[in-house]
Amino acid sequence: MALRLIPLLALLLVAGLAPLVLPAFHVTLLNYIGLYSLVALGLVLLTGIGGMTSFGQAAFVGIGAYASAVLTTQYGLSPWLGLLAGLAITLVVATSLGLLTLRLAGHYLPIGTLAWGLALFYLFGNLPGLGGFGGLQNLPNIELLGWQISGSADFAVLIGLLLAASLWLLDNLLHSRQGRAIRTLKESAGMAEAMGIDTARSRLQVFIIAALLAALSGWLYAHLQRVVNPTPFSVVMGIEYLFMIVLGGVASLWGALLGAALLTLIKQVLQDVLPQLFGHADNVEMIFFGVLVILVLQYARGGLLPVLRSVLPASRPRTLALDDAPALPRRSMPAAGKPLMVAQGLLKQFGGLVANKNMGLSVNAAEVTALIGPNGAGKSTLFNLLSGVLTPNAGQIIFNGQRIEGLSPRAIAHLGVSRTFQHVRLLGEMSVLENVALGAHARGKAGLLRSMLHLERKEEAALLAEATRQIQRVGLGEYLHTPAGSLPLGQQRIVEIARALCSDPLLLLLDEPAAGLRHGEKQALAQLLEQLRGEGLGVLLVEHDMEFVMGLADHIVVMEFGQPLASGTPLQIQQNPAVLAAYLGGVE
Structure with missing residues (x-):
């Protein structure tokens, strides 16, 4: 500080x-x-x-x-x-x-x-x-x-x-x-x-x-x-203000000062020099500024301040005393086996294309349910219906006793549903700690004014302590202050899981969590999910790695052409002729 x-x-x-x-x-x-x-x-x-x-x-x-x-x-x-x-x-x-x-x-x-x-x-x-x-x-x-x-x-x-x-x-x-x-x-x-x-x-x-x-x-x-x-x-002056931040550092507070200083000083020099060259001023300096901004966008898109910082020693990350941080309140977990999310008769159409038809599934507390199917089967559409990204044309989704179809993703998240994404969505320049702390956003209450006056130290320490705990829980404790974008894809997926856990969910929706992971990382992920299942968390995962799914899931739902094909235990699914036909073209 x-x-x-x-x-x-x-x-x-x-x-x-x-x-x-x-x-x-x-x-x-x-x-x-x-x-x-x-x-x-x-x-x-x-x-x-x-x-x-x-x-x-x-x-x-x-x-x-x-x-x-x-x-x-x-x-x-x-x-x-x-x-x-x-x-x-x-x-x-x-x-x-x-x-x-x-x-x-x-x-x-x-x-x-x-x-x-x-x-x-x-x-x-x-x-x-x-x-x-x-x-x-x-x-x-x-x-x-x-x-x-x-x-x-x-x-x-x-x-x-x-x-x-x-x-x-x-x-x-x-x-x-x-x-x-x-x-x-x-x-x-x-x-x-x-x-x-x-x-x-x-x-x-x-x-x-x-x-x-x-x-x-x-x-x-x-x-x-x-x-x-x-x-x-x-508006001309409004454009000059934009020039300032582009020149100094478009995403940096101190870059704003640098850009304002450079543009003001350059403008003053040009107003003295250009009349001697052209015989008049008439805002000719704006031509120069236009060329300068193009050059900066070409060779230093973040502005000049990040270029200067790249040759200076890196500053230490801002830290808070996390050891004494109060624990965040936690949800009461439902009884094992209790239905957490039940979807029935879901229909989703995009114009004339029927992506999901008469789809349904049930996810129970303390169980891992897997959703599988060939590419194009409609799994991602169903996943987005369950998480609120899409609204079904028909059918209902009940989570923890409450109907949620039509609710926004934010509202569903507040109820206790957290998710990861098929294509990793992390803020690459932010540290792993800051990315994971985003998952705990809904667990904090400090508003804008308290944050600006830095009066939220106690709550902020609690949020960061929770994020630290989840990062250590998934085995990435040594990367707390590492920019998330510098991690391999497999570790980035683990960071997403830690972020989802940071919200203290009742139900975890995982979209291809094992994609990009090495064998050892998959085993560690499976152990983590087994631990979460033992703690009473419900898990729904969409996954293509059948070995990973069969060794972990309690229940499997198979989709084909947007409709349910089969459901049952891993053993039942492995022996189901319709599933074998969908995946392997039939059974001899």
């Missing part, structure tokens, strides 16, 4: 000493870097980590600036009330826009942000009372406990304090339960829902945080300039 505070203290030191040693012009330049960094921090969270591209952040900067400008110049109110008003208006606008636009996927989302970014820009210029495109002037100075914040030196200290505070809050957030949920949004939202994470809520929260940081920057900008007009809040 102390090591993480050193850069923040260095930032505050620079903010305090810069006015004493630098000319006023350079201090002003530093102030603008700080203002841009605040917006870029929000974009790192929104775009680089959350995967939601926005061209409209400059509009939120404008809301923060105009709210304070109107209240202070036209109503004579304090700039601090202007800040509160700007944040409140931004909260309402961002929530409304987020609920509308965050439902969009693919390229429709950035187009949506471009649309409302343009709309807000022209609203600033045409709304009565905002001074038109000429803007509002003579904003008052900010005063804090008798301190008149008027010159660039004063603003350097204030901006430095707010920037350091924002970095601390966001760093705490990203190293928390809520932060792990946010990091799933870009690549693994489906997996996150299956772990009980409300991805829609996380998206909206990230969108609002980014908007509030932009509004804070706008408030500071308005009182630093003491003049507000629509020009700095255009």
Whole structure:
């Protein structure tokens, strides 16, 4: 923790000493870097980590600036009330826009942000009372406990304090339960829902945080300039903010500062040099920035900061005291043999294709049920019906006495069903510990504010201790802090099982868990599943390895052409003529 505070203290030191040693012009330049960094921090969270591209952040900067400008110049109110008003208006606008636009996927989302970014820009210029495109002037100075914040030196200290505070809050957030949920949004939202994470809520929260940081920057900008007009809040400026994070580090908080500094300094140099080359400026620097971004995307897609970090010693992972962590509450396991999940008469059609027809099965507590069948038999479809990814056209699914067909994967996960995936879904850059801790998300309660203020230490330690226990349980204790993406495929599948166990499930759904495992790893997996069965856990596995299935399963269901072919004990299935015909073409 102390090591993480050193850069923040260095930032505050620079903010305090810069006015004493630098000319006023350079201090002003530093102030603008700080203002841009605040917006870029929000974009790192929104775009680089959350995967939601926005061209409209400059509009939120404008809301923060105009709210304070109107209240202070036209109503004579304090700039601090202007800040509160700007944040409140931004909260309402961002929530409304987020609920509308965050439902969009693919390229429709950035187009949506471009649309409302343009709309807000022209609203600033045409709304009565905002001074038109000429803007509002003579904003008052900010005063804090008798301190008149008027010159660039004063603003350097204030901006430095707010920037350091924002970095601390966001760093705490990203190293928390809520932060792990946010990091799933870009690549693994489906997996996150299956772990009980409300991805829609996380998206909206990230969108609002980014908007509030932009509004804070706008408030500071308005009182630093003491003049507000629509020009700095255009979509062009929104694109520049995106340039900053691409240049510095699209998924790095400190990359936001680096990108803001590089773009601001390069822009200043180009504005001095380009007129001498071309005889005029006219935003020619944007051509240079476009070429620069293309080069960065080609040769350093993560930005320049990760390149710099690759040649520096690796930082130690953030740790919490796990030895004294309280145990998480556990579910009461049902009696052995009690039906956990019963599916009856399931029908699933995709247009004219019938993937499942009259399918049913029963999975009991303390038993391993296997679902087998040739490729194309409809096993994956049935698996997705049981886990809530798909909704059946007909039939019912009862889990632990409750009908669950039509429920979302998140709701089913909260009831006590956890799963793995046919194609491994891990966050490769996150450690094994963090990936497994995602499984315990639904067992925590700390919200966004507690996470940002780092007041969830006790709960976070409990979640990580549980994840550590499950990792050691599956035999991967030596890989706790190893990036999950660097493990072999077989071990990645074991990590997925540990993540599923971390949710304290009653029923475990395993989709081809033995695929990619060596013989010794399969034996270890079989021992683990036997141990889980002995603890009362119900297991349903889809698997093609018949030796693995026959040596482990208590009950086997065989599918063919989307329909049930046979069911029974392993011995009964091995002797069933219909099964032999489906797999081997018949019996002599």
